[in-house]
Amino acid sequence: MIKDVSLGQFFPGNSIVHRLDPRVKLVLTIVFIIALFMCRGPVPYAIMAAFLFTVILLTKISFVLIFRSIKPILILLIFTAVLNIFYATGGSELLRLGSVVITTGGIYTAFFMVFRIILLVVATFVMLTYTTSPIMLTDGLESLLSPLKKVKFPVHELSMMMSIALRFIPTLIEETEKIMSAQKSRGADFETGSIFRRAKALIPVLIPLFINAFKRAEDLALAMECRCYHGGEGRVRMRILKLCPLDYISIIVSLSVFILAVILSQILTFGVLI
Amino acid sequence: MNAIMSIRGLSHIYSPKTPFECSAIDNINLDIHAGETLGIIGHTGSGKSTLISHLNGLIKPSSGSILYEGEDIFKSKEFTHNIRFKVGLVLQYPEYQLFEETVYKDIAFGPQNMGLSGEEIKTRVLEACDFAGIDKTLLPLSPFELSGGQKRRVAIAGVIAMRPRVLILDEPTAGLDPIGRYDLLKHIKAYRDATGAAIVIVSHSMEDIAAIADKLLVMNNGTVYLYGTPGEVFSHSEKLLAAGLDLPQITHIFNKLKERGINLPSSVYTVQQAVEILKNLGGGTND
Numbered sequence: 001m002i003k004d005v006s007l008g009q010f011f012p013g014n015s016i017v018h019r020l021d022p023r024v025k026l027v028l029t030i031v032f033i034i035a036l037f038m039c040r041g042p043v044p045y046a047i048m049a050a051f052l053f054t055v056i057l058l059t060k061i062s063f064v065l066i067f068r069s070i071k072p073i074l075i076l077l078i079f080t081a082v083l084n085i086f087y088a089t090g091g092s093e094l095l096r097l098g099s100v101v102i103t104t105g106g107i108y109t110a111f112f113m114v115f116r117i118i119l120l121v122v123a124t125f126v127m128l129t130y131t132t133s134p135i136m137l138t139d140g141l142e143s144l145l146s147p148l149k150k151v152k153f154p155v156h157e158l159s160m161m162m163s164i165a166l167r168f169i170p171t172l173i174e175e176t177e178k179i180m181s182a183q184k185s186r187g188a189d190f191e192t193g194s195i196f197r198r199a200k201a202l203i204p205v206l207i208p209l210f211i212n213a214f215k216r217a218e219d220l221a222l223a224m225e226c227r228c229y230h231g232g233e234g235r236v237r238m239r240i241l242k243l244c245p246l247d248y249i250s251i252i253v254s255l256s257v258f259i260l261a262v263i264l265s266q267i268l269t270f271g272v273l274i
Numbered sequence: 275m276n277a278i279m280s281i282r283g284l285s286h287i288y289s290p291k292t293p294f295e296c297s298a299i300d301n302i303n304l305d306i307h308a309g310e311t312l313g314i315i316g317h318t319g320s321g322k323s324t325l326i327s328h329l330n331g332l333i334k335p336s337s338g339s340i341l342y343e344g345e346d347i348f349k350s351k352e353f354t355h356n357i358r359f360k361v362g363l364v365l366q367y368p369e370y371q372l373f374e375e376t377v378y379k380d381i382a383f384g385p386q387n388m389g390l391s392g393e394e395i396k397t398r399v400l401e402a403c404d405f406a407g408i409d410k411t412l413l414p415l416s417p418f419e420l421s422g423g424q425k426r427r428v429a430i431a432g433v434i435a436m437r438p439r440v441l442i443l444d445e446p447t448a449g450l451d452p453i454g455r456y457d458l459l460k461h462i463k464a465y466r467d468a469t470g471a472a473i474v475i476v477s478h479s480m481e482d483i484a485a486i487a488d489k490l491l492v493m494n495n496g497t498v499y500l501y502g503t504p505g506e507v508f509s510h511s512e513k514l515l516a517a518g519l520d521l522p523q524i525t526h527i528f529n530k531l532k533e534r535g536i537n538l539p540s541s542v543y544t545v546q547q548a549v550e551i552l553k554n555l556g557g558g559t560n561d
């Protein structure tokens with residue numbers, strides 16, 4: 001079922017990673033990704049992988065789930081691998097099929113590209129979505145973006161829209177499943193036939209879904225107005241984000257690891273060049 | 275009597291092997307007979323909806339099997355698809371599934387999926403309207419213009435129009451006014467009597483269940499807690515109360531009377547029975 005897709009889902013918990021300030025996690029994830037793109041060679045990648053591995057252990061999320069989260073991007077991975085094997089050059093020639101040449105350099109690049117994408121995806125899942133509730137995530141984002149308020153950027157409105165959207169995604173999924181079940185009970189068939197037929201079969205699902213969504217939006221607007229919501233002006237928060245020692249320690253440790261990996265790749269590539 | 279549907283050792287676990295793992299029902303065995311009305315009661319989250327969603331193959335069992343006239347409903351994809359026309363399922367709050375431009379077209383959705391001819395579809399729609407108690411003047415209207423109760427009836431008619439041999443309804447009377455509930459139950463009964471179909475009805479209202487069911491299944495934490503005729507089940511008042519359920523009002527009154535030392539039978543669950551018993555007790559007249 002749709003619900004089983006663990007992509008981007010939050011797993012409640014009480015690990016160190018869960019308790020970190022969302023702003024710290026957001027920034028560290030971005031820095032991790034930047035560092036990843038600056039890495040060259042096996043050793044720096046190994047360091048980054050080891051870092052991520054430690055984080056996974058800390059979250060106490062099972063590896064089965066982590067593997068499952070890679071499944072949806074499997075096609076992308078295969079595509080990347082194939083493209084790189086055939087088009088990247090360098091190293092010695094391994095195989096020649098007509099005009100297609102496979103080189104050791106190609107295989108080497110393909111391997112690292114795939115590895116990099118996996119690290120990137122798993123890092124965003126583990127460091128952000130799996131361990132940060134959507135509410136915390138938007139709070140963190142709002143706080144990080146708040147300097148933009150000075151240039152009249154609607155930060156509060158944006159984050160409110162985001163939290164509402166995030167809040168209603170599970171509701172919409174649940175409702176889609178319910179409506180699909182109801183129409184299946186009346187013999188609707190979503191699984192066989194041509195693409196055109198399948199798209200047409202979705203009409204009985206989409207119409208009630210949209211009608212209910214509009215109705216819910218109206219209700220929500222009314223409920224918010226009843227509670228005197230009038231935008232971000234003068235609104236105070238219930239949860240105030242505050243950095244604690246744990247946050248500082250994780251920033252220092254993580255940044256050290258990232259810097260080490262980046263410096264090592266500079267030195268190693270330099271060495272190779274000489 | 276041969277069962278039209280048999281459930282053998284049925285268990286279902288939601289989201290297995292994740293932190294959200296949840297065993298909803300566990301080792302259920304049950305027979306459903308044609309012409310019989312089975313009432314299912316149980317506290318919120320006891321697995322009633324999960325159980326009945328298996329019966330037309332909407333969800334697959336984690337273990338166990340479901341037989342329709344002796345054949346496994348998951349035998350083949352084709353067979354599961356066709357089972358849905360024989361085992362009609364009306365889900366909880368079915369009014370949210372309406373989508374067509376007119377009430378007529380919406381009721382016709384099921385028969386159309388069966389591949390019936392235009393004439394046959396028309397017969398079925400009109401017949402389903404009678405069974406669900408829908409005024410024919412509503413047919414050309416948009417389903418979104420109707421009241422909640424009318425929408426409910428249209429949704430039920432949409433399933434009845436497939437002429438199912440087993441009609442399953444998940445809390446069909448929730449949110450209806452007393453007259454609406456009574457009327458709906460009467461129509462469901464009429465469908466059973468006219469077609470000899472089996473009815474399975476889930477409800478939180480003990481009065482509704484007592485009024486319509488021939489057999490009662492009480493669920494508790496995903497297992498069969500009690501099973502029997504309403505008389506048998508309602509005579510276990512302590513057990514029902516312990517499972518977080520209630521008794522019909524009239525049974526409460528009779529239990530109170532018995533506590534005061536009046537000699538009365540212990541399985542009274544409809545007002546009609548009560549009237550009979552009190553009449554036979556003598557003293558006073560009934561008019």
Ligand SMILES: Nc1ncnc2c1ncn2[C@@H]1O[C@H](COP(=O)(O)OP(=O)(O)OP(=O)(O)O)[C@@H](O)[C@H]1O
Pocket residue numbers: 288289296297298316317318319320321322323324325
């Ligand atoms: N789609 C789902 N995913 C995960 N768990 C579910 C799902 N649907 C139901 N459950 C769980 O299964 C259990 C049984 O739910 P079910 O809906 O069958 O109860 P119910 O008896 O119909 O309750 P109610 O009287 O409220 O309708 C509950 O604990 C519920 O949390």
Ligand SMILES: [Mg+2]
Pocket residue numbers: 322323324366444
């Ligand atoms: Mg239910």
